[in-house]
Amino acid sequence: MNNFSYHNPTRILFGDGQIAAIAAEIPELARIMLVYGGGSIKRNHVYEQIQETLGERIVSEFSGIEANPEYSTLCKAVTQVKADKIDFLLAAGGGSVIDGTKFIAAAAQFNGEPWDILLQGGRNVTSALPFGCILTLPATGSEMNAGSVVNRSEMKAKMSFGSEHCFPQFSVLDPTTTLTLPERQLTNGIVDPFVHVIEQYLTYPVGADLQDRLAEAVLQSIVETGPKALADPQNYELRANLMWCATMALNGLLRNGVPQDWSTHMIGHELxxxxxxxxxxxxxxVLPANLRVRKDAKREKLLQFGERLWGVTETSHPGSADERIEAIIVKTEEFFIAMGAPTRLADYGLDESAVDAVIKQLEQHNMVALGEKKDVTLDVSRQILMAAL
Amino acid sequence: MNNFSYHNPTRILFGDGQIAAIAAEIPELARIMLVYGGGSIKRNHVYEQIQETLGERIVSEFSGIEANPEYSTLCKAVTQVKADKIDFLLAAGGGSVIDGTKFIAAAAQFNGEPWDILLQGGRNVTSALPFGCILTLPATGSEMNAGSVVNRSEMKAKMSFGSEHCFPQFSVLDPTTTLTLPERQLTNGIVDPFVHVIEQYLTYPVGADLQDRLAEAVLQSIVETGPKALADPQNYELRANLMWCATMALNGLLRNGVPQDWSTHMIGHELxxxxxxxxxxxxxxVLPANLRVRKDAKREKLLQFGERLWGVTETSHPGSADERIEAIIVKTEEFFIAMGAPTRLADYGLDESAVDAVIKQLEQHNMVALGEKKDVTLDVSRQILMAAL
Structure with missing residues (x-):
C-alpha cells in the first residue's frame, strides 16, 4: 500500500425526512443563499421543505446553475453573494449545482481573477465560504468531496479544481428526492459511480488488499442494485443503496494508498x-475502449476485477488470459448497455472526425500524459477513441 | 437502510515515516503533553521520532497508562494537564493509551466529578482538549472514532463513553511501528477488528446492500491477511493492511444505516x-456461543455471512440450514483458534463459577437488555456463557 493522507469532515444526513435536520447545521445568524438549477427542486417538494425548515433565514436565491455549470453563470452568483453579504451557501440539486457552489464558495473569497482557480486546479484557494448540500441527483459524489468541475463554453473548456477548503459542511441524502428522476438520470447515477470506482481500482496491484475489496464492494453493490432500480424505480431501498454507492465511490476513501487512472474521465470531459x-x-x-487498448498494463487487476465482479475464471472461461480479459470487458459493456448507456461513439452519432477534434482538445488542455503511469499520450488517447468508434 | 448521521473529521496519516508529518498538524504555540504507556515507544523508536519532530514543543510527559486504562491513573494525568497548562495531547500507543487520552481530554474541561462522564456515557461532555494519536498497536479502532473505554478496578467496572468532541484531530498509522509487536498483540489485532465488524453486520437484514458488502470486504481482508501476517510477521504490506482493516472496522462507516449488536463486547468486558x-x-x-444461542434471530445474516466469507453454500454443505449455520460458526471458531485465540472459557482456566460472577456484574452494570433487539436478557447472557464453557 502506498502512503496516504485522508481527511473528510463532511457530515452526512441520510434518509427520508432529513432535510428538516439542516436548520441545526447552519450557524444561527448566517446569511444564507440558496443555490439551485432549473427548478426541479420546486417540482419535487425539496424547495418547499427547505423553506419550511429555514424560512426567512434564506436571504437570497440564485437559480439557473446548468448541467456542466458555466463559469459565467457562477461569476454572476459570486457578484450576488458579495452584494447580499452572504456567509453561507446552501446547494440543492445534483453534482453540477454542488460543483458550481464549491466554485462560488471559493471565488467569493478569492483575490484576483476567479479563472485562476481553475487554471491552478485550486492550489491557490486559501479559504472558501462554508456551504451545505441537499443532494437530489446522486451520481458525481460531489456531496462528500472537495472537488469540482466547471465548464467554460466559449473556450470549449471543462476544468476541475479541488481544495481542502471546499468540503461541504454537511450533505443531506434523502433517497425520496430521487424517486421522480427521469430514467436517464438513473442511468447516469449507475454508470458514473461505477466508473469512479474503476478509476481508483483498475490500475496495477500495490498489495492494498482491503482497498481492493472495498472498491469491489461498491462495484458489486452497483451491479446488484442498478438493474433492480431500473426495473422498480419507485423502490426506496434500491434508490437509497444507489445513492450511498455514489457517495462512497468518490469520497476519497477508495483512493487511499493506491494508484489512480482517471484517463477515461479526462477523455470523456472533452466529449x-x-x-x-x-x-x-x-x-x-471511453472505458471499454481504454481497457482494450491498455489491457497489458492493467492485466493483473483486470483478471481480479473479472473474477470478483463478473465471475470470469479459468473454470468459467477456459482459454487464454487474453480471451478472459476480452470476456470481462464485454461483460462490462453489456452492463452499461443494460443500464441504458450505449458504449460506442457511433451510438451518439459521432464518427472518426470526433477523434481528431477530441485529440486537439486534449492537446490544448495539456492532457498529454494521463493514467496511473502517465503513459496515456495523445497517441494512446487516439487509439482509445478509435477503438470506441 | 435505516436513516443515519455520519461525521468523522479525523485526519489519517498512513505509512512509513509519517510520524514526521505531525509537527505541521499541531498548532504552533500549543503546549503539548505526550501521553503513553509502559515505555514500548522507547524500544521501538517511536519516542525518538516524536522527539526529533517536536523537540522542545513537548512541555510535559505522562507515562504509565495501563492496558485497560485505569480511572485513577487518568485522573492523575488530568491534574498534570491543569498544572502544566496543557492545550494539546499527543497519545502514542495502542487503544488503551488513546482511550485514556480521550478521557483525559474530556475530563480536563469537565465541570464536576469526571466519573460522571462515564456514568452518562459522555452525553454530558460539551468540550475536550484537542489531541492527536500515533498508533503503535492496531486493534481497537480508537484512533479514528470518538469512543473510549475506561477501567475502574476497585469497582470491577469497565465503562465506556463517547462524544463528538473526542475525535482525534489526526492519527498517524505507521505500520513499521507494529513490526516488533509480540504475537499475542498480532492475534488481538486480528480478532478484535473481526468482531467489531461482526457486531455491526451480523444482525438482521435491512436492505443495506452496500453496507453489508463493505463489512464483508473488511472481514474478507482480515481473513485473507491475518494468517499470512502470523506466518510472516515482518512483512510490511501485510501489517499495513491489517492496520487499515482495524481502523476501518470501527470508524463509524460500517454501522451507518444498520442495526448493531455489541452484546459480545458487553459480556466480554465483564470477563x-x-x-x-x-x-x-x-x-x-463469547462470539461463537452468542451466535449459537441466537442463531434463529440472526438466521438470514448468518447464512449470508457464511456464504460470502466462508463459502458455505447449499452446494458445499448439503443438509439443513441449521447444519450450515453450525458449520459457519465452527469455521469462525477455527479462524480464531488458528489466529491464536482459543474460544472456550475452559481454555482460560474458567469454569461455571465464572458464569455466575459475570451475570452478577452484568446485572450491576444494568446490562440486562443487550443486542440489536434488546432481547439479550440476563437469562440469554447466561445461556451464552454456558455455551462458552
Missing part, C-alpha cells in the same frame, strides 16, 4: 465539452 | 474486568 454528451455516457464509451 | 483476559480473547470466547 462533453465538444458534443454535449452526458458525463456518464462519455464514460460508458 | 476482562473480572479475570484480566485480553479484550480480543473475551470476544473469541
Amino acid at each position: 462533453t465539452a465538444l458534443y454535449g454528451l452526458d458525463h456518464a455516457q462519455t464514460l460508458a464509451v | 476482562t474486568a473480572l479475570y484480566g483476559l485480553d479484550h480480543a480473547q473475551t470476544l473469541a470466547v
Whole structure:
C-alpha cells in the first residue's frame, strides 16, 4: 500500500425526512443563499421543505446553475453573494449545482481573477465560504468531496479544481428526492459511480488488499442494485443503496494508498465539452475502449476485477488470459448497455472526425500524459477513441 | 437502510515515516503533553521520532497508562494537564493509551466529578482538549472514532463513553511501528477488528446492500491477511493492511444505516474486568456461543455471512440450514483458534463459577437488555456463557 493522507469532515444526513435536520447545521445568524438549477427542486417538494425548515433565514436565491455549470453563470452568483453579504451557501440539486457552489464558495473569497482557480486546479484557494448540500441527483459524489468541475463554453473548456477548503459542511441524502428522476438520470447515477470506482481500482496491484475489496464492494453493490432500480424505480431501498454507492465511490476513501487512472474521465470531459454528451455516457464509451487498448498494463487487476465482479475464471472461461480479459470487458459493456448507456461513439452519432477534434482538445488542455503511469499520450488517447468508434 | 448521521473529521496519516508529518498538524504555540504507556515507544523508536519532530514543543510527559486504562491513573494525568497548562495531547500507543487520552481530554474541561462522564456515557461532555494519536498497536479502532473505554478496578467496572468532541484531530498509522509487536498483540489485532465488524453486520437484514458488502470486504481482508501476517510477521504490506482493516472496522462507516449488536463486547468486558483476559480473547470466547444461542434471530445474516466469507453454500454443505449455520460458526471458531485465540472459557482456566460472577456484574452494570433487539436478557447472557464453557 502506498502512503496516504485522508481527511473528510463532511457530515452526512441520510434518509427520508432529513432535510428538516439542516436548520441545526447552519450557524444561527448566517446569511444564507440558496443555490439551485432549473427548478426541479420546486417540482419535487425539496424547495418547499427547505423553506419550511429555514424560512426567512434564506436571504437570497440564485437559480439557473446548468448541467456542466458555466463559469459565467457562477461569476454572476459570486457578484450576488458579495452584494447580499452572504456567509453561507446552501446547494440543492445534483453534482453540477454542488460543483458550481464549491466554485462560488471559493471565488467569493478569492483575490484576483476567479479563472485562476481553475487554471491552478485550486492550489491557490486559501479559504472558501462554508456551504451545505441537499443532494437530489446522486451520481458525481460531489456531496462528500472537495472537488469540482466547471465548464467554460466559449473556450470549449471543462476544468476541475479541488481544495481542502471546499468540503461541504454537511450533505443531506434523502433517497425520496430521487424517486421522480427521469430514467436517464438513473442511468447516469449507475454508470458514473461505477466508473469512479474503476478509476481508483483498475490500475496495477500495490498489495492494498482491503482497498481492493472495498472498491469491489461498491462495484458489486452497483451491479446488484442498478438493474433492480431500473426495473422498480419507485423502490426506496434500491434508490437509497444507489445513492450511498455514489457517495462512497468518490469520497476519497477508495483512493487511499493506491494508484489512480482517471484517463477515461479526462477523455470523456472533452466529449462533453465538444458534443454535449452526458458525463456518464462519455464514460460508458471511453472505458471499454481504454481497457482494450491498455489491457497489458492493467492485466493483473483486470483478471481480479473479472473474477470478483463478473465471475470470469479459468473454470468459467477456459482459454487464454487474453480471451478472459476480452470476456470481462464485454461483460462490462453489456452492463452499461443494460443500464441504458450505449458504449460506442457511433451510438451518439459521432464518427472518426470526433477523434481528431477530441485529440486537439486534449492537446490544448495539456492532457498529454494521463493514467496511473502517465503513459496515456495523445497517441494512446487516439487509439482509445478509435477503438470506441 | 435505516436513516443515519455520519461525521468523522479525523485526519489519517498512513505509512512509513509519517510520524514526521505531525509537527505541521499541531498548532504552533500549543503546549503539548505526550501521553503513553509502559515505555514500548522507547524500544521501538517511536519516542525518538516524536522527539526529533517536536523537540522542545513537548512541555510535559505522562507515562504509565495501563492496558485497560485505569480511572485513577487518568485522573492523575488530568491534574498534570491543569498544572502544566496543557492545550494539546499527543497519545502514542495502542487503544488503551488513546482511550485514556480521550478521557483525559474530556475530563480536563469537565465541570464536576469526571466519573460522571462515564456514568452518562459522555452525553454530558460539551468540550475536550484537542489531541492527536500515533498508533503503535492496531486493534481497537480508537484512533479514528470518538469512543473510549475506561477501567475502574476497585469497582470491577469497565465503562465506556463517547462524544463528538473526542475525535482525534489526526492519527498517524505507521505500520513499521507494529513490526516488533509480540504475537499475542498480532492475534488481538486480528480478532478484535473481526468482531467489531461482526457486531455491526451480523444482525438482521435491512436492505443495506452496500453496507453489508463493505463489512464483508473488511472481514474478507482480515481473513485473507491475518494468517499470512502470523506466518510472516515482518512483512510490511501485510501489517499495513491489517492496520487499515482495524481502523476501518470501527470508524463509524460500517454501522451507518444498520442495526448493531455489541452484546459480545458487553459480556466480554465483564470477563476482562473480572479475570484480566485480553479484550480480543473475551470476544473469541463469547462470539461463537452468542451466535449459537441466537442463531434463529440472526438466521438470514448468518447464512449470508457464511456464504460470502466462508463459502458455505447449499452446494458445499448439503443438509439443513441449521447444519450450515453450525458449520459457519465452527469455521469462525477455527479462524480464531488458528489466529491464536482459543474460544472456550475452559481454555482460560474458567469454569461455571465464572458464569455466575459475570451475570452478577452484568446485572450491576444494568446490562440486562443487550443486542440489536434488546432481547439479550440476563437469562440469554447466561445461556451464552454456558455455551462458552
